Amino acid sequence: MKTIPFSNPDITEKDIESVADVIRSGWLTHGNYSKLLEDLFCQYTGAKFATTVSNCTAGLHLSCLAAGFSNNDEVIVPAQTHVATAHAIEYTGAKPIFVDVNSVSGNLQIELIHSKISEKTKGIIPVHMAGYPCDMKGIKKICKDYNLTLIEDCAHSIGSIFNNTHVGNFGKAGCFSFYPTKQITTGEGGVVVSNDKKFIKKVQTLKAFGIDTPPNLRKKPGLYDVKELGYNYRMTDFQAALGVGQIKRYHQNLKKRKRNAKIYSSILHKNQNILFPKFINDCSYFLFQILVSENVNRDLVMLELIKKKIGVSIHYATPVPYMTYYKQKYGFRKNQYKNAEYFGMKNISLPVHSNLKQADIEYVCFNLQKILENAV
Structure with missing residues (x-):
């Protein structure tokens, strides 16, 4: 694999x-x-x-x-x-x-x-x-x-x-x-x-x-x-x-990251179970972030990707005001920052680094879309 x-x-x-x-x-x-x-x-x-x-x-x-x-x-x-x-x-x-x-x-x-x-x-x-x-x-x-x-x-x-x-x-x-x-x-x-x-x-x-x-x-x-x-x-x-x-060498690194992000965008943009910002040339693509739809369990999707040996992460799962230190000090409550909360529940960071080949990204997308089909 x-x-x-x-x-x-x-x-x-x-x-x-x-x-x-x-x-x-x-x-x-x-x-x-x-x-x-x-x-x-x-x-x-x-x-x-x-x-x-x-x-x-x-x-x-x-x-x-x-x-x-x-x-x-x-x-x-x-x-x-x-x-x-x-x-x-x-x-x-x-x-x-x-x-x-x-x-x-x-x-x-x-x-x-x-x-x-x-x-x-x-x-x-x-x-x-x-x-x-x-x-x-x-x-x-x-x-x-x-x-x-x-x-x-x-x-x-x-x-x-x-x-x-x-x-x-x-x-x-x-x-x-x-x-x-x-x-x-x-x-x-x-x-x-x-x-x-x-x-x-x-x-x-x-x-x-x-x-x-x-x-x-x-x-x-x-x-x-x-x-x-x-x-x-x-x-x-x-x-x-x-x-x-x-x-x-960074101009070469950045060029490859943008190329990789463009490939992700072209493959995934029609998938109804994924949202992501429109591709722009002015983004450096530290990550390629997607948000899964309301009816999809993000954590289950990630676990399935990991089983396929695809490295993924979350940036970030918990909004800062909901971290214990800030919550206890300032009394923040759930639903005060609804978009941040939703983003934390739904985002997945996909690999986009400069050492990826097009076939690698196609492999990630193929598995992601297959997992999403079964998750809905």
Whole structure:
């Protein structure tokens, strides 16, 4: 029986050799590969500045701190996302204000944002679900009208474009993830981009304990000052070495992902038991997400796919406000976020990575449609 893995990193022998070179050098952090990865990421996204971080959650936390979010502030986020988006706000003492999502794309419902804005609102963090870009024109206008800080959660979105601009460039910062299942991976890791020099400097200082002078700029080794309470959110240089080759090749990776998504769309678009957002060339397709119809048990479909050795996942099963921590702290109840709840019950993430062949996708679709026939 054929095996279709859910994800398959684009890592070559040359990438592995680069990692080994860094380890052999003995210079494992603050190295040349970190700077190179940052420069390459700026080139790819069009952002002026970038800084590597230990993970995307750290990047979001640092961005929230640099934005000045603190006690009694409120920040708007989608109800359907990874908990990291809300956690980053909680870490600062601010409160995440959840907004329901589009029932098909999983992205923020723009028309619901206004009703959630109060005197305490200080920012919005949209999430580009599965790489499908949010309506950044609408969100940016709201931020401008209400003087709110915009931070983009781009964990799914390397290569996603809105109106000819790479996501992450619409506000103060964009935070990207290099988790193992993502389009580019460094094991754990991430990067923050910004077009605001003062903002990125604040992020860079906070990610390294609040130290005012990085090692390469010190007049004497070990001589520095700490001017604010920072964190240890740095990426190692051997992690950066793993990412450099991948970002250099990413245009090929992205091209294959879009090709794969297009094949899924062409095969599945007539199936009455499946919904998914229309194929667009501006999506980076971290995932190919589908929603099964009302009369189909999503979990049973997934179990049958797994039996066929087809890797699948859910992004995400439980809306964040229904997670125990948030439910107990803020008293959220079922049916407050109906679309997010429905999305969580019905979505399936199908493999779309660059190592898939057309025959693999046809195999997934054939089995999926057969399972759906029997499930109705």
